[in-house]
Amino acid sequence: MLVNGKLGNLISIRDRGLLYGDGVFRTLRATQGKAQHWLLHYQKLQHDCAALGIACPDVALLSAELNDLLMQHPDGVVKLIVTRGEGTRGYAPSIQSTPARIWDVSPIPGYPADWAMHGIKARLCHLRLSQQPHLAGIKHLNRLENVLAAAEWNDPEIAEGVLLDVSGNVIEGTRSNLFMVRDGTLLTPDLSHCGVTGVQRERVMEWAAAHNMPCQIGQFGLVELLAADEMFLVNSVIGLWPVRELQDRTWSYHPISRQVQEWLNHALD
Amino acid sequence: MLVNGKLGNLISIRDRGLLYGDGVFRTLRATQGKAQHWLLHYQKLQHDCAALGIACPDVALLSAELNDLLMQHPDGVVKLIVTRGEGTRGYAPSIQSTPARIWDVSPIPGYPADWAMHGIKARLCHLRLSQQPHLAGIKHLNRLENVLAAAEWNDPEIAEGVLLDVSGNVIEGTRSNLFMVRDGTLLTPDLSHCGVTGVQRERVMEWAAAHNMPCQIGQFGLVELLAADEMFLVNSVIGLWPVRELQDRTWSYHPISRQVQEWLNHALD
Numbered sequence: 001m002l003v004n005g006k007l008g009n010l011i012s013i014r015d016r017g018l019l020y021g022d023g024v025f026r027t028l029r030a031t032q033g034k035a036q037h038w039l040l041h042y043q044k045l046q047h048d049c050a051a052l053g054i055a056c057p058d059v060a061l062l063s064a065e066l067n068d069l070l071m072q073h074p075d076g077v078v079k080l081i082v083t084r085g086e087g088t089r090g091y092a093p094s095i096q097s098t099p100a101r102i103w104d105v106s107p108i109p110g111y112p113a114d115w116a117m118h119g120i121k122a123r124l125c126h127l128r129l130s131q132q133p134h135l136a137g138i139k140h141l142n143r144l145e146n147v148l149a150a151a152e153w154n155d156p157e158i159a160e161g162v163l164l165d166v167s168g169n170v171i172e173g174t175r176s177n178l179f180m181v182r183d184g185t186l187l188t189p190d191l192s193h194c195g196v197t198g199v200q201r202e203r204v205m206e207w208a209a210a211h212n213m214p215c216q217i218g219q220f221g222l223v224e225l226l227a228a229d230e231m232f233l234v235n236s237v238i239g240l241w242p243v244r245e246l247q248d249r250t251w252s253y254h255p256i257s258r259q260v261q262e263w264l265n266h267a268l269d
Numbered sequence: 270m271l272v273n274g275k276l277g278n279l280i281s282i283r284d285r286g287l288l289y290g291d292g293v294f295r296t297l298r299a300t301q302g303k304a305q306h307w308l309l310h311y312q313k314l315q316h317d318c319a320a321l322g323i324a325c326p327d328v329a330l331l332s333a334e335l336n337d338l339l340m341q342h343p344d345g346v347v348k349l350i351v352t353r354g355e356g357t358r359g360y361a362p363s364i365q366s367t368p369a370r371i372w373d374v375s376p377i378p379g380y381p382a383d384w385a386m387h388g389i390k391a392r393l394c395h396l397r398l399s400q401q402p403h404l405a406g407i408k409h410l411n412r413l414e415n416v417l418a419a420a421e422w423n424d425p426e427i428a429e430g431v432l433l434d435v436s437g438n439v440i441e442g443t444r445s446n447l448f449m450v451r452d453g454t455l456l457t458p459d460l461s462h463c464g465v466t467g468v469q470r471e472r473v474m475e476w477a478a479a480h481n482m483p484c485q486i487g488q489f490g491l492v493e494l495l496a497a498d499e500m501f502l503v504n505s506v507i508g509l510w511p512v513r514e515l516q517d518r519t520w521s522y523h524p525i526s527r528q529v530q531e532w533l534n535h536a537l538d
Contacts, residue, residue: 003282010279011287013272013371018280018350020412021290052413053420077358081287089346089375091412091419091443102282106358130399131435134417142411143289143360144321148403150360151322166400174360 002065002103015100017083020091021141023100024048025081028199028236029108033074035066036236040199045082048138053093054084057101065103073105077237081141111159111238116261119244119254120159122233124222125149125174129165131193139196149174159241160233162225165194170225176235177201180228181256186215187228200234200264207263213256232257240264271334271372284369286352289360290410292369293317294350297468297505298377302343304335305505309468314351317407322362323353326370334372342374346506350410380428380507385530388513388523389428391502393491394418394443398434400462408465418443428510429502431494434463439494445504446470449497450525455484456497469503469533476532482525501526509533 001009016022026041035041042059049056062080069078081102087094127149135142149161160173172178172195179201180187186208191197208215225231230251231243240261242254270278285291295310304310311328318325331349338347350371356363396418404411418430429442441447441464448470449456455477460466477484494500499520500512509530511523 001282009282011282013270013278013280013350013373015287016416018284018287018352018371019294019410020416021410022413022416025288052417081282083287089378091415092423093416093420102287104282109358127403130401130404132399132414134396135413140413141288141290142413144291144404144409144411145401146360147285147289147291147362148321151362154361 001105002069002101004101005065009104011100011102012086014086015083016085016087016093016097017081017100017141021143022052022093023054023081023083023141024052024139025079025141026139028078028080030070030074030076030078030105033070035070035078037199037203038063038066040202041080041236044139044197044199045080048140049082049099051138052084052140054082054099057082057099062101065101069103069105076105076107077109079104079106083141109237115159115241116239119242119251120233121157121245122160122162122173122243123153123158124247125152125161125163127152127163129163129171129194131165131167133193136194137191137197139198146174162246164222168221170220170222171195173233176233176238176241177204179204179232179234180220180225181230182224182228184213186213186256187220187224188215188217190217190219198235200236200240203264204234204260207260211259230254230257232260234264270374271338271370273370274334278373280369280371281355283355284352285354285356285362285366286350286369286371286410290412291321291362292323292350292352292410293321293408294348294410295408297347297349299339299343299345299347299374302339304339304347306468306472307332307335309471310349310505313408313466313468314349317409318351318368320407321353321409323351323368326351326368331370334370338372338374345374345376346378348373348375352410378506384428384510385508388511388520389502390426390514391429391431391442391512392422392427393516394421394430394432396421396432398432398440398463400434400436402462405463406460406466408467415443431515433491437490439489439491440464442502445502445507445510446473448473448501448503449489449494450499451493451497453482455482455525456489457484457486459486459488467504469505469509472533473503473529476529480528499523499526501529503533
């Protein structure tokens with residue numbers, strides 16, 4: 001673990017990341033000493049920092065820290081948090097804050113291989129996401145909605161929960177982005193009012209563009225989701241999970257999901 | 270500063286307070302070694318912890334820690350944070366987490382005496398609060414909306430910003446609760462969809478009950494706010510600030526605000 005360039009696992013209790021969730025993060029996968037899609041993650045980090053008015057640490061500095069980390073931990077889930085740092089008391093950010101850089105590594109979770117192969121069982125969460133256009137898309141540290149949603153179930157057979165927003169739009173999984181296939185078109189929710197725009201979501205759209213498959217970003221309700229030909233979830237740690245069950249609907253055939261998964265797993269950087 | 274009962278100002282980077290804003294807090298004022306309305310604050314803390322499923326630390330333990338702190342710092346703004354503590358990776362809270370207790374003290378801010386006496390200039394924030402009934406009222410650590418709202422202005426003459434929600438309802442100040450007086454009735458926004466229910470808000474309602482003044486909790490728009498006979502803001506640090514200016518509206522006469530302020534400042538515990 002690395003905090004502001006030094007080995008350590010502690011942070012000031014006056015850091016605004018703790019006080020207000022005033023920061024952003026990335027979660028990426030490292031394999032054999034290489035962090036997958038690091039530059040895509042850095043671009044997202046930069047975008048998210050800009051959205052909150054946090055001065056994003058330089059790519060050279062972060063890349064050097066990441067390399068140090070990977071020397072020690074060549075395989076694992078790497079988490080990078082950038083907070084606004086410490087400041088004067090109160091919500092208003094002070095100009096002189098120096099952002100904090102926090103790195104942590106965890107073992108790669110041992111999900112059943114079957115989930116990626118034959119699909120997962122998902123559930124619909126009761127919690128509805130609120131709509132805040134100023135924070136939508138950003139992978140920020142205000143994640144209580146995700147915590148409450150993930151706390152709704154403890155059946156280990158259920159791999160992920162699907163979230164709707166307060167208007168009933170399908171948005172995402174608690175820790176993943178969501179796609180549908182309908183009549184040869186990829187569909188994915190518009191995330192301009194809530195949700196997180198992950199790197200894997202972008203990569204799926206990149207796949208679609210490269211394979212001449214139309215990809216439509218829009219507002220979709222639960223009825224449309226359940227009527228889809230295929231449904232799958234993505235993030236940087238799990239890769240792609242086809243969904244085989246949600247509510248009363250089952251899917252047993254995932255040809256497009258399979259192609260996308262294949263590409264996501266092998267088209268490394 | 271006290272972290273889990275020990276002198277210190279550091280917390281683990283794996284604490285869920287940092288990772289997800291998974292915790293709650295209180296801000297109270299200490300004067301001459303006494304924390305004002307500590308038991309009311311503890312009740313709120315207990316309520317907020319319960320709402321998030323965090324095991325609230327015992328009142329005896331927290332009171333003892335507070336007393337230790339007040340021996341060192343008899344006067345100041347005391348902040349108490351209770352997070353869910355550390356856990357396994359991922360949003361879902363683990364049952365075995367031990368909540369973290371974090372205490373900090375800052376000097377009492379030197380606001381111009383004129384603000385409490387003749388009222389403040391307030392502004393209307395552009396940011397609209399999102400609606401999340403599962404988090405409304407709770408003083409949790411997901412405070413990016415407050416941060417963004419407070420970042421909207423830097424004119425030191427403007428003491429506070431007023432927040433509406435996405436539906437246009439008047440909700441609160443960025444760090445205060447809001448009251449209006451209309452025809453001898455106190456009005457304060459319903460906070461069941463967003464906002465924080467502060468201790469001073471409850472004390473104002475207690476004042477109203479004790480003085481036979483009706484107090485109505487409801488949905489009020491900006492038009493109603495600007496048409497009010499009086500408007501004031503409260504929190505545990507500032508006490509009560511009458512508002513003398515908001516947008517094109519000015520108020521120069523605050524008889525009820527004055528009475529409430531007098532009572533809030535003197536009816537100590």
